[in-house]
Amino acid sequence: MQKAPLIWTNILVFSSTFLVALVAVPWYAIAVGFGKAEIIAMMLCLGYCGMSITAGYHRLWSHKSYQAHPILEFIFAIGGAFALQNSAIHWASDHRVHHRHVDDNDKDPYSARRGFWFSHIGWMLRDYQGPDHYTYDNVRDLQKNKILRFQHKHYLALALATNIGIPLLLGVLLGNLWGMILLVGVLRLVLSHHFTFFINSLAHIWGKQTYTDQNTARDNGVLALLTYGEGYHNFHHLFEYDYRNGIKWWHFDPTKWLIKAGSWVGLTSKLRTCPEERIEQAKAAMQLQHAKARLSALPDAEQILHKIELEYELLLERMQAYYELKKSLLLQRKQQLQSSLQEHYAELNIQKQYQELKALFTEQRRHWRRLTTELA
Numbered sequence: 001m002q003k004a005p006l007i008w009t010n011i012l013v014f015s016s017t018f019l020v021a022l023v024a025v026p027w028y029a030i031a032v033g034f035g036k037a038e039i040i041a042m043m044l045c046l047g048y049c050g051m052s053i054t055a056g057y058h059r060l061w062s063h064k065s066y067q068a069h070p071i072l073e074f075i076f077a078i079g080g081a082f083a084l085q086n087s088a089i090h091w092a093s094d095h096r097v098h099h100r101h102v103d104d105n106d107k108d109p110y111s112a113r114r115g116f117w118f119s120h121i122g123w124m125l126r127d128y129q130g131p132d133h134y135t136y137d138n139v140r141d142l143q144k145n146k147i148l149r150f151q152h153k154h155y156l157a158l159a160l161a162t163n164i165g166i167p168l169l170l171g172v173l174l175g176n177l178w179g180m181i182l183l184v185g186v187l188r189l190v191l192s193h194h195f196t197f198f199i200n201s202l203a204h205i206w207g208k209q210t211y212t213d214q215n216t217a218r219d220n221g222v223l224a225l226l227t228y229g230e231g232y233h234n235f236h237h238l239f240e241y242d243y244r245n246g247i248k249w250w251h252f253d254p255t256k257w258l259i260k261a262g263s264w265v266g267l268t269s270k271l272r273t274c275p276e277e278r279i280e281q282a283k284a285a286m287q288l289q290h291a292k293a294r295l296s297a298l299p300d301a302e303q304i305l306h307k308i309e310l311e312y313e314l315l316l317e318r319m320q321a322y323y324e325l326k327k328s329l330l331l332q333r334k335q336q337l338q339s340s341l342q343e344h345y346a347e348l349n350i351q352k353q354y355q356e357l358k359a360l361f362t363e364q365r366r367h368w369r370r371l372t373t374e375l376a
């Protein structure tokens with residue numbers, strides 16, 4: 001079978017930046033040395049690019065797990081071009097197909113079943129989809145967004161302006177032009193690329209299947225450190241509309257923190273989460289499955305298996321009872337709040353009426369007094 005044609009632009013960009021990061025950056029570090037300014041600028045730009053992809057391209061636009069203020073959308077759109085990962089419309093289109101057909105070697109654009117290299121970077125080095133593949137049918141909603149249409153149309157100009165302009169500007173402003181070009185221009189881009197690519201490769205290979213084994217996605221706390229929280233990928237593939245990936249408070253998920261903090265200042269809204277009960281159920285079902293697999297090797301497996309199944313039934317029963325009561329408790333609290341608000345308004349209304357009647361009465365009494373004195 002003939003191989004798909006190579007995409008030379010991608011090959012050149014990935015390989016040349018990688019080589020410079022591998023050779024020129026360490027050479028410069030030894031021969032000249034980098035200052036604090038270049039290192040801090042690189043870290044900030046790395047975070048900006050990374051979070052524009054995770055919070056913007058991924059959780060906001062691909063999955064619509066929350067809504068963002070246009071200012072924030074604009075910031076993410078610029079950061080996405082800076083991260084050099086194609087337009088958000090293009091990225092989200094691929095990503096929605098990835099979720100819908102995950103692990104399907106023919107349909108998933110970066111199917112992990114085709115191996116580490118393919119899912120990490122290989123899928124971008126050849127035109128596997130064919131030139132007429134992109135109709136953007138699955139991102140019609142995003143095409144209605146003015147900011148995304150603008151970014152898509154001017155993607156190349158924005159990508160060049162940010163990737164060349166920002167390092168140059170910082171170099172001129174803070175001195176050490178070459179230091180900024182190497183760290184902010186090249187090393188930042190290479191790290192940002194591969195950290196994101198890990199989500200498609202390693203996060204489908206290395207880690208635990210906490211919530212489902214119906215796909216290759218894995219939960220991995222170490223990867224979460226490099227991917228701004230996206231390492232909890234098993235959770236994400238099952239509960240893709242949840243704005244969180246790491247759901248426990250100790251999970252490292254700066255993307256979640258950014259989205260949550262944004263809601264306190266009006267930059268984000270309508271943060272979506274999946275029902276806790278469904279999450280707990282999925283986890284318990286996987287735990288049962290894992291336990292069964294481990295037990296089957298033991299000599300008295302049947303007896304323990306029976307006990308485990310009974311315990312599992314009890315767990316589900318109590319889980320259901322607990323969440324049902326919790327739901328009605330929340331509903332009751334809401335109703336109480338509503339009725340106390342109503343009472344409050346009723347009281348306000350009476351007070352207002354009282355003031356009005358008092359004013360009318362006082363006015364009339366004054367008028368009456370004047371009238372009677374005049375006639376006396």
Ligand SMILES: [Zn+2]
Pocket residue numbers: 058062063095099236240
């Ligand atoms: Zn996703």
Ligand SMILES: [Zn+2]
Pocket residue numbers: 098199200204217233237
């Ligand atoms: Zn995935």
